[in-house]
Amino acid sequence: MSNTIYIGYEFKVSPLQPAVEILIAELGYAGFESFVENQDGVTAYIQKEEWHTDVLDNIQVLDSDEFQITFEFNEIEQTNWNAEWEKNFKPIVVDNQVTVRAPFHDKPETAYDLVIEPKMSFGTGHHETTHMMIQHILKNDFKDKSVLDMGCGTGVLAILAEKVGANKLDAIDIDNWCYINSLENVERNDCNKISVYEGDVKLLDEKNYDIIIANINRNILLADISKYAKSLNKNGYLFLSGFYEDDISIIEAECAKNSLHLNDKIIRNNWASLMFNN
Incomplete structure (x- = not known):
């Protein structure tokens, strides 16, 4: 069987957010199947057999006056595909307790070892929001709790929640x-x-949980907080992330409307993660 060939697009984006988030969403609909975020933007991959010259024609964010986005692209053979992932996906350690790694990394000595094959899914611990959610999980009691991981991405937060x-x-x-x-x-x-x-x-209709974790984005969270509140058991906890420090007040206000009270917060590189209780 011949090696699959991918086309890799390297996008440089300014400012990074929310442009990268929008770009990834639009590229996903256009057939791109893997994404690696970096400090300059994002690299996106599409199989050559799915690629066509006008593949970016419907990517609306490229025409936005709000962002500056440039790109270049090249072919990547399957033989180099794992090398691309290995180069871009390094293991991370959170608070000396949790390691998030790929299957090709060595087994660590931390208390919790999470093996994640990210593919195109969000949630490797490299992004600030995932990192902070891991910190919240480590700080709180999950023993014998029922938990929802909403917008689970790779499933990394649910996996850690089970392990704790x-x-x-x-x-x-x-x-x-x-x-x-x-x-x-x-x-x-x-x-x-x-x-x-x-x-x-x-899917939350008629379901209830002791703890709800939602690492998505500001707009979806604002739309769904009322649903989370209804699905939260008495004395339950809601962990939210996927937004900036500047968004805390609007998130907190929406939670207050739903009888949710701010209990804790973590800030990391201008990103925020909040813990509420009812």
């Missing part, structure tokens, strides 16, 4: 690739208490 003692977990993502990737990572980490679903907040 949660006994019933749901992981939900609207993206089919994230759904499949989470299933794979759940199995890879020998987790047996996590159910993975493809869908959105509508």
